[in-house]
Amino acid sequence: DIQMTQSPSSLSASVGDRVRITCRASQGISTYLNWYYQKPGQAPKLLIYASSNLQTGVPSRFSGGGSATDFALTISSLQPEDSATFYCQQSYTFPWTFGQGTKVEVK
């Protein structure tokens, strides 16, 4: 199975800060990498697909990049509504696997 490792596991940042979350795959997955966010009591929602493509309706302050084994999600200017847990996920091969999540707290 492909292991997905996110860093950090949690972070606390202020409104307006630039935030970067990384995701490393245990083997190359090209750009078969997606990002989701989940707020308490809600289902996950798609944020970025195929490494760098913004899902419809997602604010442009979110961006993603990377290929092979190293990926990153960047929030250019953190907003209060960005408090959530963020997950990366590979769809390169079964079993599809998720990172352990990064909990983002907005101070």
Add this chain to the structure above:
Amino acid sequence: DEQLVESGGGLVQPGGSLRLSCSASEFTVGSYDMHWVRQLPGKGLEWVSAIGITGGTYFSDSVKGRFIISREDAENSLYLQMNGLGAEDTALYYCARVSRGLWGIGQYDLWGQGILVTVSS
């Protein structure tokens, strides 16, 4: 709006069975790969099972031989038959739709609200 709604969860004794349903609206389940993903209490996300457009099925090692995924096009629904349940299966179960872009890369673009399965005596 396109929507997925799960049902059929609840409390079941160890060794018991449960059948989850996922009803789709405003799109055709048979036109997409459909997956089940679960979330253990307070934990992260774990892929459980998938059924492809052509009917091929896939399972995680942790549920293989115990769970069956199926689809009923007439009902526009997805199902997960869970047998031999153990405490480790206690989780919130989501059904999710897979969409694919130009390069065939899949992502979950639509999720149900989740249904809780609790395995306990």
